[in-house]
Amino acid sequence: MNRFVKLVHMEISRFWKLYAALFVITVLTQGAGVFFQARAYMNARNRDMETELLTDAQYIIKYGSHSFYNLLMDTSFWFIAPIALSAAALLLYTVFIWYREWMGKNSFIYRLLMIPTARRNIYLAKLTAIMLLVFGLVAFQLVILPIEKLIYDWMIPSGLSEPMTILELIHYYPPFLILTPNNFIDFMLIYGLGLTFVIIIFTVILLERSYRLKGFLAGLLYLLVIGLIMLIPLFTLANQMKSYLYPVELASMELILALVIGLLSAWLGLYLVKNKVTV
Known part of the structure; x- marks a missing residue:
């Protein structure tokens, strides 16, 4: 078991730089999507109120209130693109996780197969590493979602937005229905x-x-x-x-x-x- 855990740790540690890059891309892309879409909504709202001489209550009656769910639907590309990129990276890594062992003049496969442990542990360690990386990305997405909602709540006045919990967002937004x-x-x-x-x-x-x-x-x-x-x-x-x-x-x-x-x-x-x- 100790050698199996070390093999899993080795597989994950060899991917951590790209893994961290996926985290950064996800945060920046989705955060930018929330910020720019919320700002665009507020700019359009202020312009319409000035043009039509509307109060906040009249604006809501005419155009309806906004919600974080509406923003997610309007910025689907900003949210789905990093998720799709992460999925593609893990798909490529599913292949690369084996073929990299044969790369280079001093192929790592020689040492890997000589480890004093059952060969099935090599297979299971690679499979476990892939699944842990997948669940790690899903968990990270769920962790940053409340932060993104805080950005939205900070930019959109409470009187203009409908209250919606994170659990409701997860249950209704299509990409999150697939992830969770x-x-x-x-x-x-x-x-x-x-x-x-x-x-x-x-x-x-x-x-x-x-x-x-x-x-x-x-x-x-x-x-x-x-x-x-x-x-x-x-x-x-x-x-x-x-x-x-x-x-x-x-x-x-x-x-x-x-x-x-x-x-x-x-x-x-x-x-x-x-x-x-x-x-």
């Missing part, structure tokens, strides 16, 4: 599919590292077969006239398929790491 699902089934479906996807990517990479060109072709075929299997419930959903399943049942089918495929892919990946990956 409202129920256990949705959580397992979203993050279960994400974990399965990472495991599948690991398996394809290990096939290529084990058998080179033949492994690469086998990996592509593996992806094709899995993709077709995962689409089976969606084919049922596409034809609702002949479907006797509720959406929750279809989601459960996807979750079960993801679990089976994830376990199969994990077993294959662990087998390749133990018996086939060489340097």
